[in-house]
Amino acid sequence: MTKLFKRIDTVFLEVTDIEKSIEWYTDVLDLELRWFQKEGGYAAIEIGETPLTLVRASEVKPATHCQFNFFTNDIKAAHERLQENNVDVDEIVDYGDVLSFEFRDPDGNILGVCFFEE
Structure with a gap:
């Protein structure tokens, strides 16, 4: 931890269809919706200490690299669930x-x- 910052508070990720994305992140990834602001186009997904905030965008140009990692205690089970x-x-x-x-x-x-191993 630095003297200036304690943690990353929120990670933002652009999506084109926020309601479809909420369904996907909650159903497929088994995450929990913290809150949804339909008019503003924001939804916070509960994932440990740092929530993932989905942001509605008219167009998404995905990065060419991984945006962030989810940590798991059972990588094989996570891989199988996604498949x-x-x-x-x-x-x-x-x-x-x-x-x-x-x-x-x-x-x-x-x-x-x-x-x-932690």
Whole structure:
């Protein structure tokens, strides 16, 4: 922790269809909706200490790299759940001390999942 900042408070991710994205993030990723502001086009998804805020955008140009990683204690189960839900999922990569894989949300945003011994 730095002296100036305590943590990352919120991660923002643009999506084109906020209601469809809320459904996808809650159903497929099994996350919980914290709040939804339909008129403003914002929805906060509960994920540990740092919420994921979906932001409605008229067009999304996904980054060419992973936006952030979800941490899991069971990377194989996470990988299988995404595959079972027809998510575009890469293979699990073993970096020695870290296992990870990437996947795409309905807007093509590249997201990651990682596991390492804490």
